[in-house]
Amino acid sequence: MDTEIKTKNGWARLLPLAVILAAAIGGAWALGDYLSFEALRDNREMLIGYRDANYLTTVIVFMCVYVVITGFSLPGATIATLTGGFLFGTFPGVLFNVGAATMGATLVFLAARWGLGERLSAKMDASEGRIKAIKAGIDENQWSMLFIIRLVPLVPFFVANLIPALVGVSLWRYVVSTFVGIIPGGLVYTSVGAGLGEVFARGETPNLGIIFEPHVLLPILGLAGLALLPVVLKLIRGKEAI
Structure with a gap:
């Protein structure tokens, strides 16, 4: 009886993640034509008119x-x-974008932590050898690791939402690091959106690869390097102590 109850509880815990996965698959199939650059271009006048009449x-x-x-x-x-940039400008558009992205990412984090994260983190804490050492290293440098996975544009957003939940990161650290960490990338794309009026007028498409151009990527990597600095200093001090 107890085993049956635990099994049911286990499935119930996985339900939020299953819903997110199903929605992601269904959304990719059903919404691809609606959440596109072409849809934004074709409906831009209607969107601007509605914004002007009903800003809040x-x-x-x-x-x-x-x-x-x-x-x-x-x-x-x-x-x-x-x-967000097209409708509200670089500012306050970036605040709306970053705020909403953080809230959405937090939903994924909570679903993952409730379904798998708490138990997986507890198992890693109770384990021995390399797994426990990896978990201890992550715990010791949580702030640095959280900022790095947000700042480096090569880490997919969904993956960056899941990893902290699976290693036992606290909610407030996750929210703060997510909000602050996605500001640089969010600012870049929001500013691109703010200039879409001119892009539409020329009949062109925006350069979505701008974040990988040196003048944009290098400062972001510099911030990632600063986030990694405490980890490097700890390693150096550890070697000196030896």
């Missing part, structure tokens, strides 16, 4: 849609960020 409502609806996109890992997060 537009902000609320936009952020709710963005939270749903990131919280359920739907396609179109980049387009949503561009839309």
Whole structure:
């Protein structure tokens, strides 16, 4: 009887993750044509008109849609960020984008931690050898690791949402590091979105690879290097102590 109850509880814990996965698969199939650059281009006048007539409502609806996109890992997060810049400018658009992305990412984090994270973290703490050493290293340098996975653009957003939940990161550390860590990339894409009016007028498409251009990527990597600095200093001090 106890085993049956534990099994049911286990499946119930996995339900939020299963819903997110199902929504991501269904969304990729059903929403691809709606959350696209072409859809934004074709509906830009209607969106601007609605924003001008209902600014606060537009902000609320936009952020709710963005939270749903990131919280359920739907396609179109980049387009949503561009839309935030297009509708609200670089500022306050970047605040709306980063705030909504953080809320959506937190939903993924909570679902993963409730379903797998707490038990997996406890097992890693109770383990021996290399696994426990890896967990201890992550715990010792949580702030640095959290900022690095957010700053480096090569780490997929969904993966960066899951990893902290699986290693026992606290909620407030996750929220703070997510909000601050995604500001550089969010600022880049929001500013691209703010210039979409001119891009549309020329009949062109935005350069979404701009974040990998040296003048943008190098400063972001510099911030990642600063985040990694405490880890390097600890390693150096540890060798000196030996």
